[in-house]
Amino acid sequence: xxxxxxxxxxxxxxxxxxxxxxxxxxxxxxxxxxxxxxxxxxxxxxxxxxxxxxxxxxxxxxxxxxxxxxxxxxxxxxxxxxxxxxxxxxxxxxxxxxxxxxxxxxxxxxxxxxxxxxxxxxxxxxxxxxxxxxxxxxxxxxxxxxxxxxxxxxxxxxxxxxxxx
Amino acid sequence: xxxxxxxxxxxxxxxxxxxxxxxxxxxxxxxxxxxxxxxxxxxxxxxxxxxxxxxxxxxxxxxxxxxxxxxxxxxxxxxxxxxxxxxxxxxxxxxxxxxxxxxxxxxxxxxxxxxxxxxxxxxxxxxxxxxxxxxxxxxxxxxxxxxxxxxxxxxxxxxxxxxxxxxxxxxxxxxxxxxxxxxxxxxxxxxxxxxxxxxxxxxxxxxxxxxxxxxxxxxxxxxxxxxxxxxxxxxxxxxxxxxxxxxxxxxxxxxxxxxxxxxxxxxxxxxxxxxxxxxxxxxxxxxxxxxxxxxxxxxxxxxxxxxxxxxxxxxxxxxxxxxxxxxxxxxxxxxxxxxxxxxxxxxxxxxxxxxxxxxxxxxxxxxxx
Numbered sequence: 428x429x430x431x432x433x434x435x436x437x438x439x440x441x442x443x444x445x446x447x448x449x450x451x452x453x454x455x456x457x458x459x460x461x462x463x464x465x466x467x468x469x470x471x472x473x474x475x476x477x478x479x480x481x482x483x484x485x486x487x488x489x490x491x492x493x494x495x496x497x498x499x500x501x502x503x504x505x506x507x508x509x510x511x512x513x514x515x516x517x518x519x520x521x522x523x524x525x526x527x528x529x530x531x532x533x534x535x536x537x538x539x540x541x542x543x544x545x546x547x548x549x550x551x552x553x554x555x556x557x558x559x560x561x562x563x564x565x566x567x568x569x570x571x572x573x574x575x576x577x578x579x580x581x582x583x584x585x586x587x588x589x590x591x592x
Numbered sequence: 593x594x595x596x597x598x599x600x601x602x603x604x605x606x607x608x609x610x611x612x613x614x615x616x617x618x619x620x621x622x623x624x625x626x627x628x629x630x631x632x633x634x635x636x637x638x639x640x641x642x643x644x645x646x647x648x649x650x651x652x653x654x655x656x657x658x659x660x661x662x663x664x665x666x667x668x669x670x671x672x673x674x675x676x677x678x679x680x681x682x683x684x685x686x687x688x689x690x691x692x693x694x695x696x697x698x699x700x701x702x703x704x705x706x707x708x709x710x711x712x713x714x715x716x717x718x719x720x721x722x723x724x725x726x727x728x729x730x731x732x733x734x735x736x737x738x739x740x741x742x743x744x745x746x747x748x749x750x751x752x753x754x755x756x757x758x759x760x761x762x763x764x765x766x767x768x769x770x771x772x773x774x775x776x777x778x779x780x781x782x783x784x785x786x787x788x789x790x791x792x793x794x795x796x797x798x799x800x801x802x803x804x805x806x807x808x809x810x811x812x813x814x815x816x817x818x819x820x821x822x823x824x825x826x827x828x829x830x831x832x833x834x835x836x837x838x839x840x841x842x843x844x845x846x847x848x849x850x851x852x853x854x855x856x857x858x859x860x861x862x863x864x865x866x867x868x869x870x871x872x873x874x875x876x877x878x879x880x881x882x883x884x885x886x887x888x889x890x891x892x893x894x895x896x897x898x899x900x901x902x903x904x905x906x907x908x909x910x911x912x913x914x915x916x917x918x919x920x921x922x923x924x925x926x927x928x929x930x931x932x933x934x935x936x937x938x939x940x941x942x943x944x945x946x947x948x949x950x951x952x953x954x955x956x957x958x959x960x961x
Contacts, residue, residue, distance in 0.1 A: 430657070430661055430722055431657070431660065431661070431830065431893065432830050433830070434830055434831045434834055435662065435735070435829075435831045436734060436735070436736075436831075437688075437734070437735045437736040437737055437739065437742070438662065438739065438741055438742065438829060438831040438832060438835075439831045439832075439834065439835050440736060441736070441738070441742045441745065442742075442745065442831065442832050442835040442836075443835050443839075445742075445745055445746065445749050446806065446810060446835070446836070446839070448749075449749050449752060449753070449806055449810065450802055450803060450806040451802075452753060452757075453752065453753070453756055453757070453802065453805070453806055454802035454806075456756075456757045456760060457756035457757050457759065457760045458756075458760075458781070458801055458802050458805050458806075460760035460761075460763075461756075461759065461760050461763075461774070461777065461778060461781050462781070462785070462798075462801060464760075464763045464768055464770075465778065465781075465782065467768055468768040468769070471768065
């Protein structure tokens with residue numbers, strides 16, 4: 428049983444030597460590359476996550492900017508529409524006003540023209556009547572001046588007619 | 593049969609392959625354990641037969657000790673010749689001796705299993721039953737032989753070199769993703785980093801990673817090699833665990849901060865207690881690695897002794913009927929030993945990291961004491 432806990436120099440030496448060599452070889456060719464690969468990958472992942480976060484934030488700010496822009500555009504549109512409506516109302520009312528004015532002016536002119544025409548027509552009728560009267564008078568005078576009695580009768584008849592008028 | 597086929601057909605593919613995998617795994621594992629038990633058994637019978645040249649009783653204790661201790665050759669089995677005498681069949685290993693300033697190297701087969709004396713110049717070497725090599729003329733001998741343990745360790749070192757250097761190369765250059773063997777190696781390495789080194793050591797863990805990683809995998813692989821039938825009991829050897837514990841002692845104390853040494857030499861107690869406290873603290877410095885040494889040694893040796901004892905039951909009872917019982921227990925204990933192999937590697941590394949972490953103590957945390 429005693430041998431179980433008896434140290435053996437040879438084994439100690441071989442173990443130390445092998446372990447140290449193993450440790451230095453593995454440190455250079457295994458542990459360092461593996462841990463570096465893992466660390467590099469972890470950093471890459473962390474960086475990618477950060478970038479994603481930044482991108483997310485950027486998208487958020489972009490969308491809020493877009494919303495603001497949209498609101499501005501809407502306001503502007505409303506403004507333009509309101510202006511357009513005002514202009515339209517103005518133009519329409521102006522046109523109405525002018526049209527009324529024009530219409531009344533035309534009416535006035537027409538009325539004047541009608542008046543003038545009527546006056547001319549009346550004058551012409553009068554002239555014509557006068558001429559007719561003269562013609563009639565001429566005819567009567569020409570036919571009936573030989574016969575005294577008839578002349579008198581005619582004048583009398585004519586005079587009666589005038590009275591009737 | 594058609595009914596079974598039918599039910600199988602309705603099983604999801606993944607479940608089917610998982611159950612098949614489990615079955616194959618169990619089958620292979622049981623087969624391996626069966627053969628391991630068998631070879632131990634044959635070892636035992638040979639030892640028994642060779643020892644009873646005069647119909648002696650089977651000596652379980654000496655047989656078990658013989659298997660637990662180191663040897664100068666790698667014993668495989670014994671063969672019986674026509675006369676009925678047994679000849680041990682073993683792999684000869686190099687014997688390296690330093691005596692009188694002379695280095696003598698020869699194969700262990702030269703001793704003819706202890707029957708022959710090896711003459712080298714004026715030096716005659718003999719080997720006793722326990723594997724001690726002495727010089728007949730009374731000269732002192734330093735034994736640096738490649739014993740069974742050393743050979744087993746060299747195999748482990750080779751395995752470690754292959755596994756981990758290949759693992760380090762199996763990374764995809766562009767994405768940095770682990771490929772092939774690195775997929776297995778990386779989680780284990782990260783386990784040591786994230787669950788052993790960082791929680792116990794803290795910010796300065798990087799400096800200690802090579803030692804912790806090497807210790808963890810060195811112990812683990814050697815534990816596993818020891819579980820292979822005819823394997824060596826390398827990590828169950830006090831010289832080995834003492835060496836590893838000594839490395840932890842060196843690293844711990846060379847990393848010791850002012851605060852750490854302050855605890856040892858100027859403890860926060862009244863001055864008249866110093867003659868008691870300083871020796872106590874110094875014992876503490878040494879006791880930590882000694883605990884490491886004994887824990888690993890005792891756990892692994894105990895596992896080997898239990899398995900060998902269970903096999904010995906067959907020969908103690910001299911009944912084949914005992915074999916199924918013993919093998920059942922061996923199967924059970926072997927499963928536990930697989931766990932212990934990893935667990936002890938973990939515990940050794942964890943405690944080493946813990947001791948290093950304690951030695952790195954900064955004055956800020958000192959205020960709590």
